[in-house]
Amino acid sequence: MRTKTLKQAPLERAKNFFEVALSLPEEQAIKEAGRCLQCKNSPCIKGCPVEIDIPAFIKLIKEKRRKEALGKIKEKNNLPAICGRVCPQEDQCEAACVLNKKKIPINIGALERFAADYELNQPSAIPCLPAGRSFQQLAKILKKQEKVAVVGSGPAGLTCAADLAKMGYRVELFESLHLAGGVLVYGIPEFRLPKKIVGNEVEYIRSLGVKIRTDILIGNTYTIEELFKDGFQAIFVAVGAGLPQFLGIAGENLGRVYSANEFLTRVNLMKAYKFPEYATPINIGNKVAVIGGGNVAFDCARAALRLGKDVSLVYRRSEKEMPARIEELENAKEEGVIFRILTQPVRIIPDQEGFVKALECIKMELGEPDQSGRRRPVPVKDSNFILDVDTVIVAIGQNPSPLLPKVTPNLKTNKYGTIWVDDNFMTSLPGVFAGGDITTGADTVISAMGAGKKAARSINKYIEEKR
Amino acid sequence: MYKIIEKKELNQEVTEIIVESPLIASKAKAGQFVVSILDDTGERIPLTLADWDRDLGRITLILQKVGFTTKRLAALKAGDDIEHILGPLGHPTEIENLGEVYCVGGGVGIAEVYPVSRAFKDAGNRVVGIIGARSKDLLILEKKMKDVCDELLITTDDGSYGHKGFVTDVLKDFLEVIEKSTQTKYPALVYAIGPVVMMQAVSELTKVYGVKTIVSLNPVMVDATGMCGSCRCTVDGKTVFGCVDGPDFDGHKVDFKELEKRLKLFVTQERKVK
Numbered sequence: 001m002r003t004k005t006l007k008q009a010p011l012e013r014a015k016n017f018f019e020v021a022l023s024l025p026e027e028q029a030i031k032e033a034g035r036c037l038q039c040k041n042s043p044c045i046k047g048c049p050v051e052i053d054i055p056a057f058i059k060l061i062k063e064k065r066r067k068e069a070l071g072k073i074k075e076k077n078n079l080p081a082i083c084g085r086v087c088p089q090e091d092q093c094e095a096a097c098v099l100n101k102k103k104i105p106i107n108i109g110a111l112e113r114f115a116a117d118y119e120l121n122q123p124s125a126i127p128c129l130p131a132g133r134s135f136q137q138l139a140k141i142l143k144k145q146e147k148v149a150v151v152g153s154g155p156a157g158l159t160c161a162a163d164l165a166k167m168g169y170r171v172e173l174f175e176s177l178h179l180a181g182g183v184l185v186y187g188i189p190e191f192r193l194p195k196k197i198v199g200n201e202v203e204y205i206r207s208l209g210v211k212i213r214t215d216i217l218i219g220n221t222y223t224i225e226e227l228f229k230d231g232f233q234a235i236f237v238a239v240g241a242g243l244p245q246f247l248g249i250a251g252e253n254l255g256r257v258y259s260a261n262e263f264l265t266r267v268n269l270m271k272a273y274k275f276p277e278y279a280t281p282i283n284i285g286n287k288v289a290v291i292g293g294g295n296v297a298f299d300c301a302r303a304a305l306r307l308g309k310d311v312s313l314v315y316r317r318s319e320k321e322m323p324a325r326i327e328e329l330e331n332a333k334e335e336g337v338i339f340r341i342l343t344q345p346v347r348i349i350p351d352q353e354g355f356v357k358a359l360e361c362i363k364m365e366l367g368e369p370d371q372s373g374r375r376r377p378v379p380v381k382d383s384n385f386i387l388d389v390d391t392v393i394v395a396i397g398q399n400p401s402p403l404l405p406k407v408t409p410n411l412k413t414n415k416y417g418t419i420w421v422d423d424n425f426m427t428s429l430p431g432v433f434a435g436g437d438i439t440t441g442a443d444t445v446i447s448a449m450g451a452g453k454k455a456a457r458s459i460n461k462y463i464e465e466k467r
Numbered sequence: 468m469y470k471i472i473e474k475k476e477l478n479q480e481v482t483e484i485i486v487e488s489p490l491i492a493s494k495a496k497a498g499q500f501v502v503s504i505l506d507d508t509g510e511r512i513p514l515t516l517a518d519w520d521r522d523l524g525r526i527t528l529i530l531q532k533v534g535f536t537t538k539r540l541a542a543l544k545a546g547d548d549i550e551h552i553l554g555p556l557g558h559p560t561e562i563e564n565l566g567e568v569y570c571v572g573g574g575v576g577i578a579e580v581y582p583v584s585r586a587f588k589d590a591g592n593r594v595v596g597i598i599g600a601r602s603k604d605l606l607i608l609e610k611k612m613k614d615v616c617d618e619l620l621i622t623t624d625d626g627s628y629g630h631k632g633f634v635t636d637v638l639k640d641f642l643e644v645i646e647k648s649t650q651t652k653y654p655a656l657v658y659a660i661g662p663v664v665m666m667q668a669v670s671e672l673t674k675v676y677g678v679k680t681i682v683s684l685n686p687v688m689v690d691a692t693g694m695c696g697s698c699r700c701t702v703d704g705k706t707v708f709g710c711v712d713g714p715d716f717d718g719h720k721v722d723f724k725e726l727e728k729r730l731k732l733f734v735t736q737e738r739k740v741k
Binding site: 186252279 | 490491494504508509510511535536550551552553554555556689690692693694695696697699700701706711725728729731732733735736737739
């Protein structure tokens, strides 16, 4: 039998911000690792965007060599504690697992996390290094003279910076917020990804020699041109999907209407859930509607729930079409989020002070499949109704951040504002590379990491050819 | 870490701090702002870049002690550190030689109208400054404004200094005279910054005379880099982000009423930490 991920009890966890999923106890991890067939052709590796040698690290866990298992993962993956928690393994490595044919794939996510959490319990602050590497060896390879700038410290930027540092480059990582981590610190909530974990992983990347510089907005504080003048040989732009989308309905600028980004940034990055110990407030009423059906919408809904509110998730298609991970749907349901499917907001009704008083919606039904292959929602005539809510969180997606392209001449963008790159992640400006959500539009943490990894290889090649 | 070099109480409500920040000082332009975070538990608040010294690598911030965070900032002393300052942010004010520009500042808004006035002056404009405060002891930067304006008019609500009344009263007098006279022309631009009601009053007034008016908006912000949308305002019927689309906007097209309401969003919460 597949070992299930342990979780805090639903009604308990719905009241706190502690992590929902728990680390596997050692004997269970070893048992789960023992189920791995150690396939010669390892389909799971092909399912992993960062190409972790999955059978090898699982074997090490089985042999009770947990630290070495972590070192094995770190050969390819710079952020294992994060990936073990937030990767959609069911679509990747676990989908490719041979045992998935019998619907009992190895719980690779839980095992990766088990290996990564080894460090959490160590008294020493010295992080575990990739297998076969010591700090002395790392210091020896740090002989390249070239400097590379990485812009944005989310998953793509952290990965690229770490890989370049491991290749021996002098890397500076620029972040506009006051903390490194990007979406990992402002977006994904504490109960899904504790900030201490992110902090540890960032420290690991710092220990590889990456210089992290927060409070710097590239484009404003420094321009791309100035980075080149400063001696950087190449630049990797990983500034992410930033600009929140709104519905375009009446009342969206009322008080207590938030974009998912604002709500999550206040709650996660600024810790508004600990207000007033932390100075950033959040004004949220008692009945919250979250609009959307993706992972971000679920993060908002579950965070609002933990602030003690009644939460409805309003989605225009049916549950089947929701883009969020099934695990998220299950978690949210167990915790008490009310699903209002086939429902489309029409307008937000104000009270006299300019706050949300209610949300007018219309019922939808599913028609023919659209371009995305999902059945298109169509309004049901005369089915408008009023949803009694006092707070609305709009979580329907983000556009790429327009800031850097706007101030960087000749940086070509695509139709929807993403930065254009060639097959090697190079933009229209020689030496400027880009990857992650800024080139693809909003996507997962792991796909951004995959892009960061590949871009690091391209940057290495570019610099070597120039030498 | 950003060290406070100097601190001055401009009056009982307003504090000026000079902070070491060579990078921001080297880039700062009139009309831009920074975001500061005092420490790990602090909030991100936008502050106007009131002045900068590129040679010494210092920036000047002027804060009105209105909320929890501004009070905490104002309580810092020379030698203390502010943990984080991000900037310069927002589009700089568009500065050209237009001929004549009126720069109108109310209250702590004078802190921003000063660098803008100076930039217009440096670009060759004739600059008329109109600045106001509730009373004489609350008026800031009078001397600095005098240095960069060809003509400076002062108003106080209580009449304790300068003209008794609001900045809009003086502005109205000017515009009325110009309307009746054949020898004078309307200014090419009115630039206004201050409380929302003041910017609204200025814009409504200049609209009557068809004088182009730019206002600098001060909505609530969190990241201030276009990510959260906390600062969204309605201009010309469209939603814009104050932080990256602004902070300067056409005063005749701004929905001031909405801005006023959005500024009150966290009032109840803020009372809890005072």
